[in-house]
Amino acid sequence: MGYFDPVVETLDPPALARLQREKLAALFDAIRAGNGFYRRKLGAFEFDPRRDDLGGFFELPLTTRAELEGDQTAHPPYGTNLSYPLEQYVRLHQTSGTTGTPLRMPDTAASWQWWIRSWRTIFGAADVTAADRLMYPFSFGPFIGFWSAFESAFDLGAMSLAAGGMTTSARLRYLLDNRATVICCTPTYALRMAEVAAEVGVDLVSSSVRALIVAGEPGGNIPATRAKIETAWGARLFDHIGATEVGAWGFECVENPGGVHINEAEFIAEVIDPDSGKTLPDGVPGELVLTNLGRLGTPVIRYRTNDRVCLTRGRCPCGRSYARLEGGVIGRQDDMLLIRGNNVFPAAIEGILRGVDGVAEFRLRVIESGALTDLEVDVEPEPAADGKALVERAANALRDTLHFRPRLRLVAPGALPRFEMKSRRVTRGDGEL
Ligand SMILES: [Zn+2]
Known part of the structure; x- marks a missing residue:
């Protein structure tokens, strides 16, 4: 065996x-x-x-x-x-x-x-x-x-x-x-x-x-x-x-x-x-x-x-x-993101968000405006979760580990895509959902 x-x-x-x-x-x-x-x-x-x-x-x-x-x-x-x-x-x-x-x-x-x-x-x-x-x-x-x-x-x-x-x-x-x-x-x-x-x-x-x-x-x-x-x-x-x-x-x-x-x-x-x-x-x-x-x-x-x-x-x-x-x-x-001078792997962000109770799905949006690159995170709550409190917990968890605070956006339950095969959770620019 x-x-x-x-x-x-x-x-x-x-x-x-x-x-x-x-x-x-x-x-x-x-x-x-x-x-x-x-x-x-x-x-x-x-x-x-x-x-x-x-x-x-x-x-x-x-x-x-x-x-x-x-x-x-x-x-x-x-x-x-x-x-x-x-x-x-x-x-x-x-x-x-x-x-x-x-x-x-x-x-x-x-x-x-x-x-x-x-x-x-x-x-x-x-x-x-x-x-x-x-x-x-x-x-x-x-x-x-x-x-x-x-x-x-x-x-x-x-x-x-x-x-x-x-x-x-x-x-x-x-x-x-x-x-x-x-x-x-x-x-x-x-x-x-x-x-x-x-x-x-x-x-x-x-x-x-x-x-x-x-x-x-x-x-x-x-x-x-x-x-x-x-x-x-x-x-x-x-x-x-x-x-x-x-x-x-x-x-x-x-x-x-x-x-x-x-x-x-x-x-x-x-x-x-x-x-x-x-x-x-x-x-x-x-x-x-x-x-x-x-x-x-x-x-x-x-x-x-x-x-x-x-x-x-x-x-x-x-x-x-x-x-x-x-x-x-x-x-x-080549997935590594440079956000406000910090090197961040999307997998590290997943590691943090999956540890926050009540997060059903998430998506990362990389926003480049001039020399500054910023990160926005869409967070989808589980059906029974209190969305507002969830966003607060997620924001704190991200800040504690990443040493910067990405912008968080609460989306409705079921709003984010689910994937059978390779997931695509990182998007660039501020395109529509
Ligand atoms: Zn072994």
């Missing part, structure tokens, strides 16, 4: 580094044989994983999202980061496009198997077994969101309940009728289901659900959001982090709630200073850089994830020596 592959997952650091170099050697063979993008990018470098230690690897050039996008614009539709002929690719996913141009990532059958294996590790760590029934309360789309979980559950032998195209209350009925035990969704939608359950009189705490695996947005790592979800569901939350262009790299174990392991059997992790690009020592916050070791068809090498993290090492009580991110992903580098 607690593992997919107990031998690999408990390797000591030198054995793990050897495994990474072996996988890197296979990856470099594939790239040198057929990958136009990385042949051009790495052609001038002598690094050989069979001969050199990982020190030389960390001197290779970084890969950025903009480079991959530019390559696809120049060579539509899939670019040149393809190690094999196109007819060998069987799956396509693309980024959700919330940050600009969608990036299209095709996978070969072998690379897709790698995704499925990565998810087996996530399920193993959360003690998900063939006896579980997993429910996916959203409509599957072109982005990766839980597709690989769905197929990995088949590989594991667990039953999957697809619940797209239903209202939230119909999904609650479906959940009860089929005695789902594990829910895979975004943290926001986990809260939304709890909200509707309260409205229609469904008691989630006494339901068969014992765990939620959340992904796609911050929340699983925000203590107040996490506590709210776990209390409403009477179930354990496991945070998962992945990305279409990188893979399913982050997972939580039973023994370290709120911390995220990096699956270092399948990924090489580093943290860099986002400005200088220099490698930072463990324990210093910076930007996470990942290399995936098993997606040979469309790899990323030293890829800048844009995720701000604080990485630590040392054996976890679960037995793994995989790197850990305490508090998960702190924020996205």
Whole structure:
């Protein structure tokens, strides 16, 4: 219990580094044989994983999202980061496009198997077994969101309940009728289901659900959001982090709630200073850089994830020596707001507001007037809450932590949007609701 592959997952650091170099050697063979993008990018470098230690690897050039996008614009539709002929690719996913141009990532059958294996590790760590029934309360789309979980559950032998195209209350009925035990969704939608359950009189705490695996947005790592979800569901939350262009790299174990392991059997992790690009020592916050070791068809090498993290090492009580991110992903580098001279991550504001009793939803509005950037917060109360008192409590909580007082605006219950997939709670300018 607690593992997919107990031998690999408990390797000591030198054995793990050897495994990474072996996988890197296979990856470099594939790239040198057929990958136009990385042949051009790495052609001038002598690094050989069979001969050199990982020190030389960390001197290779970084890969950025903009480079991959530019390559696809120049060579539509899939670019040149393809190690094999196109007819060998069987799956396509693309980024959700919330940050600009969608990036299209095709996978070969072998690379897709790698995704499925990565998810087996996530399920193993959360003690998900063939006896579980997993429910996916959203409509599957072109982005990766839980597709690989769905197929990995088949590989594991667990039953999957697809619940797209239903209202939230119909999904609650479906959940009860089929005695789902594990829910895979975004943290926001986990809260939304709890909200509707309260409205229609469904008691989630006494339901068969014992765990939620959340992904796609911050929340699983925000203590107040996490506590709210776990209390409403009477179930354990496991945070998962992945990305279409990188893979399913982050997972939580039973023994370290709120911390995220990096699956270092399948990924090489580093943290860099986002400005200088220099490698930072463990324990210093910076930007996470990942290399995936098993997606040979469309790899990323030293890829800048844009995720701000604080990485630590040392054996976890679960037995793994995989790197850990305490508090998960702190924020996205380019989501950071500069408000009246203060650096603020939207996730930090969520952490404060979810801890205020009676807040049902919120939205942040960044208002730029001349040189001054200001923040306005729309707060939606729970139906029974006293709105005025709630705004006062929220304002005080924000001021105590942020050291400035954003403008707060009370909106009517139900006024703010609810999201099934990626939430968009930050808006710019003073446009209409
Ligand atoms: Zn652990």
